[in-house]
Amino acid sequence: MTALVAYPHEWRRRSVAVADCLAIGAGGRLAGEAEMLSGVLAAGPVVLHGCSPVTAPLLAAARRAADRPWWYADKGYFGRRSMVRVTRGRLQHDGFSGGARADRLRDLGVDIAPWRHGGRHVLVCLQSEQWMRDAEELSRRDWLAWVLALLALATDREIRVRTKRPPDGIEHRPLAADLADCWAVVTHTSNCAVEALVAGVPVFITGNSAASPMAAGPISAIETPCRPDGREEWAARLAANQWTLDELAAGDWWRQVGEG
Incomplete structure (x- = not known):
């Protein structure tokens, strides 16, 4: 079972919705602020949605524990209002590994401009x-x-x-x-x-x-x-490592970057 951490911030409703979908997709559970502050999440697999004063100590502890599985979720690389990125053991994708989703890039309307050779x-x-x-x-x-x-x-x-x-x-x-x-x-x-x-x-x-x-x-x-x-x-590749809320809840993210 994966403990999922949600945290309050300026988009609290969105944050809890994302956290809930992550928990459903991983077959885990949602942890609240009181549980985070109590220290009961000091061990075991953990998914951290964002970095706040509440989740930062959990993030630091997870990074120090070499054998503790942890995942980090935040706004997507593209389509940031609708997409959520998730990575295992790091805050962002490395940009090198994994498959690619050119179709998703097109669906999000991402158009790669030619390299610029000027500017002031x-x-x-x-x-x-x-x-x-x-x-x-x-x-x-x-x-x-x-x-x-x-x-x-x-x-x-x-x-x-x-x-x-x-x-x-x-x-x-x-x-x-x-x-x-x-x-x-x-x-x-x-x-x-x-x-x-x-x-x-x-x-x-x-x-x-x-x-x-x-x-x-x-x-x-x-x-x-x-x-x-x-x-x-x-x-x-970055587009292939971010998901909609429905995809999170369906477990797409967990099958790709989780343990199962």
Whole structure:
């Protein structure tokens, strides 16, 4: 039996619906916040839906236990409002392994643009402070300072910093607007990397990201980014590792990345 963890956040109804479907598909059960906080989920197989202050200690414990099966679920790589990604023993798919679903990519309307060879600015995409601290075990401020220092040594282009959530009263610009006339994107593990690659923008990655196979190289090479072949196949592999709620409940995810 798999213990499934749900957590409260700004889309609580959606979160619980996803967690419920994951539990049904795995033949497991749904665990609530009180049970999580009580410590009874400290051992055994666990599916973690998202990283929050409540689930972060469970995630850290699961990662430290070499023999403990764990899975991580979050918004999909594509069609993020309707799809859910699930990976075993890591926060994102590695981008290399498993089958591909070009048909799913087409159904989601994902069109891989040609590689871009121009642009004026470099876009640094931040993730939430909570995610960097609890999931990546990094200081967001230190990471940003490190990236900006490397970029200052490597390029004279304008550097723009995109936050996960802007301060109150400031309109959140669509990513597509920030990618307009963008030379390259730099991020740790944000899904902005996947979206930038689909748009043809080279991406520099500093963490273990689903976008890593298509990364442009070290930040020091910002002026001479690699533009790897195979983005269509890469994207189709990611599309094959995300599911609708109905597919989760039907056990499609469990048959593909679970134990059974």
